[in-house]
Amino acid sequence: xxxxxxxxxxxxxxxxxxxxxxxxxxxxxxxxxxxxxxxxxxxxxxxxxxxxxxxxxxxxxxxxxxxxxxxxxxxxxxxxxxxxxxxxxxxxxxxxxxxxxxxxxxxxxxxxxxxxxxxxxxxxxxxxxxxxxxxxxxxxxxxxxxxxxxxxxxxxxxxxxxxxxxxxxxxxxxxxxxxxxxxxxxxxxxxxxxxxxxxxxxxxxxxxxxxxxxxxxxxxxxxxxxxxxxxxxxxxxxxxxxxxxxxxxxxxxxxxxxxxxxxxxxxxxxxxxxxxxxxxxxxxxxxxxxxxxxxxxxxxxxxxxxxxxxxxxxxxxxxxxxxxxxxxxxxxxxxxxxxxxxxxxxxxxxxxxxxxxxxxxxxxxxxxxxxxxxxxxxxxxxxxxxxxxxxxxxxxxxxxxxxxxxxxxxxxxxxxxxxxxxxxxxxxxxxxxxxxxxxxxxxxxxxxxxxxxxxxxxxxxxxxxxxxxxxxxxxx
Ligand code: ATP
Ligand code: MG
Numbered sequence: 001x002x003x004x005x006x007x008x009x010x011x012x013x014x015x016x017x018x019x020x021x022x023x024x025x026x027x028x029x030x031x032x033x034x035x036x037x038x039x040x041x042x043x044x045x046x047x048x049x050x051x052x053x054x055x056x057x058x059x060x061x062x063x064x065x066x067x068x069x070x071x072x073x074x075x076x077x078x079x080x081x082x083x084x085x086x087x088x089x090x091x092x093x094x095x096x097x098x099x100x101x102x103x104x105x106x107x108x109x110x111x112x113x114x115x116x117x118x119x120x121x122x123x124x125x126x127x128x129x130x131x132x133x134x135x136x137x138x139x140x141x142x143x144x145x146x147x148x149x150x151x152x153x154x155x156x157x158x159x160x161x162x163x164x165x166x167x168x169x170x171x172x173x174x175x176x177x178x179x180x181x182x183x184x185x186x187x188x189x190x191x192x193x194x195x196x197x198x199x200x201x202x203x204x205x206x207x208x209x210x211x212x213x214x215x216x217x218x219x220x221x222x223x224x225x226x227x228x229x230x231x232x233x234x235x236x237x238x239x240x241x242x243x244x245x246x247x248x249x250x251x252x253x254x255x256x257x258x259x260x261x262x263x264x265x266x267x268x269x270x271x272x273x274x275x276x277x278x279x280x281x282x283x284x285x286x287x288x289x290x291x292x293x294x295x296x297x298x299x300x301x302x303x304x305x306x307x308x309x310x311x312x313x314x315x316x317x318x319x320x321x322x323x324x325x326x327x328x329x330x331x332x333x334x335x336x337x338x339x340x341x342x343x344x345x346x347x348x349x350x351x352x353x354x355x356x357x358x359x360x361x362x363x364x365x366x367x368x369x370x371x372x373x374x375x376x377x378x379x380x381x382x383x384x385x386x387x388x389x390x391x392x393x394x395x396x397x398x399x400x401x402x403x404x405x406x407x408x409x410x411x412x413x414x415x416x417x418x419x420x421x422x423x424x425x426x427x428x429x430x431x432x433x434x435x436x437x438x439x440x441x442x443x444x445x446x447x448x449x450x451x452x453x454x455x456x457x458x459x460x461x462x463x464x465x466x467x468x469x470x471x472x473x474x475x476x
Contacts, residue, residue, distance in 0.1 A: 146183075
């Protein structure tokens with residue numbers, strides 16, 4: 001207790017004593033960054049800028065990751081050159097953004113974001129009625145740039161030329177203590193930009209850092225401010241969270257911080273619907289595993305999984321009210337997509353992918369005649385099939401149907417014909433009438449007429465329906 005008190009006093013003192021206008025400078029022996037973790041292109045950008053007489057540093061998450069000994073997934077560069085000045089130095093450079101211009105510098109597929117040091121904002125910047133900063137377009141010094149970043153561990157600058165780290169806010173100490181600490185007064189920083197609350201959660205879960213108490217304290221009370229943030233921004237941040245490789249941990253942390261309720265209808269659905277928990281857990285687990293294995297994950301697949309149980313519920317209700325299986329599924333999908341797009345700004349392409357994956361599900365139950373071959377040719381078969389396997393694994397439908405499709409998918413022509421023949425035989429448990437969950441109805445009722453409306457309603461989004469690889473499956 002006394003120790004804690006002393007630490008608190010000392011901590012406050014050292015914080016107060018820290019001059020945030022002058023950085024602590026650390027050489028390679030002090031910070032221990034392995035220069036091999038840097039990308040050549042990042043060094044190319046900083047050295048080009050420096051040779052032209054500007055200051056240039058690797059900044060933000062990349063420095064944090066370098067200090068943690070992790071290879072950064074991308075590199076942001078901060079400079080005192082203006083966007084125009086940066087653009088002139090590189091062959092493929094594009095100024096983007098209206099609110100705050102940044103420059104995208106491309107080398108082949110590699111994209112680096114170059115940002116001019118930003119000035120401190122809050123005083124004069126235009127804000128909405130809740131205090132959220134709307135525009136923020138002033139340039140400033142490096143010290144000011146550091147001050148307006150979110151967390152101490154995200155506010156360090158690394159100069160590859162002399163291998164020095166500049167630390168304005170005690171980020172090094174916090175990295176060593178595995179602490180997530182917001183820069184400045186927490187309430188004020190969340191008010192300026194409520195998305196920072198989501199970022200706390202993401203970094204805490206991803207880095208396994210603890211949230212410094214003052215940084216964490218206001219979140220529960222201030223959480224509703226996220227509702228005033230434009231949906232597209234929340235969506236971007238949610239996507240980062242779900243694709244962080246620690247999605248499950250992030251969602252658990254969200255719940256712990258009281259950030260799930262009312263934040264996004266999606267999270268209410270995902271975290272408060274007991275039936276879907278097993279399914280969602282499996283989906284997130286497999287997403288995390290794919291990310292750790294360096295594989296791609298499609299947002300469409302991810303959101304289709306997160307919302308599946310909501311679709312199931314509505315699908316059952318529509319069928320109970322007399323709709324046929326397939327139209328009922330489309331009505332359910334419409335409802336769910338409509339309610340989510342408004343709040344979540346689901347992009348059209350993602351919505352189309354989700355609908356494709358969902359609408360394929362009843363087709364897996366038709367295992368006779370030409371139907372299985374046709375389904376195999378579907379552009380997004382792999383995504384639909386992976387989804388089917390998740391449904392089996394969660395116990396929603398019988399594992400037999402998944403096994404059948406695996407054998408069919410992997411089998412040669414003879415095996416496939418045998419499988420189709422066996423599915424037609426009643427004793428084989430065929431037809432895929434797979435019990436409860438509302439979805440196992442199609443198989444035995446093959447006598448329905450031809451499907452209406454051509455391929456299905458997802459065909460409406462033809463433009464977005466390009467032959468992109470679906471979800472790349474669980475096994476590739
Ligand atoms: P990741 O590894 O997940 O990309 P990151 O820290 O690089 O993490 P980005 O969203 O890429 O996160 O942001 C880059 C940097 O920009 C951050 O490290 C931080 O310094 C700053 N930043 C990003 N978002 C905010 C914000 N909402 N408020 C203040 N600073 C921010
Ligand atoms: Mg980043």
